[in-house]
Amino acid sequence: MFPVTASLCSTLLFVGVFVFVSADKKTITAESGQNVTLPCRATNNNILAVEWSRANLGDEYVLLYRDGRCEPDDQHPSFKNRVDLQDRQMKDGDVSLILENVTINDTGTYECRVKTGNNRRKRTNLSGEPISIINLSVVVPPGGPVGLIVGLSVSAVLLVVAVVGFLIYRKCKQQQSQDSYQPPVEL
Structure with a gap:
């Protein structure tokens, strides 16, 4: 009886692992401001509807595509x-x-x-296990907003220094020309 139980446990463990990893799982990292493609491929080409969702959105979804168009109802703003x-x-x-x-x-x-097949019954949510699970991580690019602010600040300081330097140079030139001016000698 022990070998049958061990065999059954092994089979259940294998099936459990297979079901657990059946959805395509990926991690994608993107920088803020980029456009990102989250991959998903159905094995059946007779696709009636597609739903992209995120657990923390509640009843709202990311995208619902049905009957050849995107459905805006209940889409998260x-x-x-x-x-x-x-x-x-x-x-x-x-x-x-x-x-x-x-x-x-x-x-x-x-x-x-x-949702695949010939059933045209409309439903807001597609039931069943997801065929793709994507963990998206969005990061601020190196030097992101802080780098931009620092870069603009340095540029502004350099511009002010250049303007002040030019004004000082111009004032010195005027002073030199006044100091070197000699009125004409009268006869």
Whole structure:
């Protein structure tokens, strides 16, 4: 009986691990201000709907694409006019998401779900396990806002020094020309 139990446990462990890693998981790091593509590919080309979501958005989603168009209802406001599918034709099952002008607030775990088949019944949320899970980390570029402020400050100081230097030079030239002026000798 022990070998059967061990075999069954091994099989369950294998199935559990297979189910756990079945979703495509990736980590992507991007700099603030960049456009980012979050990859997702469905195995079935008969795609009826695509949903990109993030757990911390509650009932709102990142993008819902259904019936050949993006659905704006219940889309989180921070993603409006900033997201789209990489290929709206979804050739070869490509349902990757393009996220434009990322910010630190876009950091999080994104999930891609796809509804396939012939069932045309409309549903707001696609059920089932995600086929892709992306951990997006958005960082401030090296020298980001602080570097820009420092760079502009240094430029401003150099400009002031140049202007003050020019004014001092001009004043000295005027002084020299007044000191060297000799009135004409009268006869």
